[in-house]
Amino acid sequence: MKNWLNSLKTSTPQEGFELAIKLSQKGVEYTQPSEEIRKKLRPKYSRDAEDLIFASQVIAINFQTVAAANNYWK
Amino acid sequence: MKNWLNSLKTSTPQEGFELAIKLSQKGVEYTQPSEEIRKKLRPKYSRDAEDLIFASQVIAINFQTVAAANNYWK
Amino acid sequence: MKNWLNSLKTSTPQEGFELAIKLSQKGVEYTQPSEEIRKKLRPKYSRDAEDLIFASQVIAINFQTVAAANNYWK
Amino acid sequence: MKNWLNSLKTSTPQEGFELAIKLSQKGVEYTQPSEEIRKKLRPKYSRDAEDLIFASQVIAINFQTVAAANNYWK
Amino acid sequence: MKNWLNSLKTSTPQEGFELAIKLSQKGVEYTQPSEEIRKKLRPKYSRDAEDLIFASQVIAINFQTVAAANNYWK
């Protein structure tokens, strides 16, 4: 896969949260590289409350990593 | 998305917990941006015991991050 | 919500574990504020082995936070 | 509940793992205090592979806490 | 249970990963001590993609503990 992650540093917590979202999406992409298949799945999980909670959980876990990498933007 | 997260610092543990809730909700919002769809899902998951436990788990994970960022309000 | 969390400090590990339980319950309460609805759900999840394991997991995650806040009661 | 947790310190990693199991069980007990109901649930979850994996996960999370409290028995 | 865990120290990251697997299995064993029952469950979960992902997650959580105990083999 081409270069997509050079640093865990971000300027603000919000950018860090958005990086956590990107990491979560990349975890899906590496597991299912076909964009076509992923797009087909989107209408399902994005309207399923439980899947949305699970997606938010992955983001939360990645945000822990990004926040630690940025010393919590202290 | 417009600015919504400037800092992980809060005055009290309770405000930190409430920030953890906000982070958990934002993880859902970024994944499903339509407020209309999210509102339709609410009656379901908010009356499903398992979904409530899962939601509480995401909050717990985000609270770990917020608590660390505040040095546990020591 | 009125004041319910002033500190993560507790005198003993057991009180810390009980605080972790409270945090886990609060995560549910913020998501479903109606006590009436929550009470209706209780007979179901409290007799479902999987839900009990999931509830114990949320408590475990919150206990990590409380234990760290108390320097593991060393 | 009567006194059951005075310290997270253990002599060995194995005792620490066993304490993690106890913490995981206590999370269930606080949520479902009736020993009678818990006993009825046991035959089900202890023969369900997925539930056993979930139980092992709660133990793993609690073991992280106990291990940290013991400075990893270094 | 007889002695099976004297130390979290390992010579290499790979041995650490294998210890994490052992810890994950032990979490199952303590919950279901009957080897006969566990063996019956194996054909099911080891051919269920979701269960394999869940098993890998428990290993990942235990590997965090083992890696920290070894100062990440730095």
Add this chain to the structure above:
Amino acid sequence: MKNWLNSLKTSTPQEGFELAIKLSQKGVEYTQPSEEIRKKLRPKYSRDAEDLIFASQVIAINFQTVAAANNYWK
């Protein structure tokens, strides 16, 4: 199993993320050593949105470990 993990050190965060993916796959491999069976499972889980989210979660947990081992590539 033959040697596959000598170090948690990587040159870049992206290589670290890819190592986290490898660790997640290895967790599955150790649990189900048959490549034939694993290949049969792939079409199912790689087209199931929930399974992809779960896979991304395991990667996120392993990435926490790898990132810590690399001092977050600071």
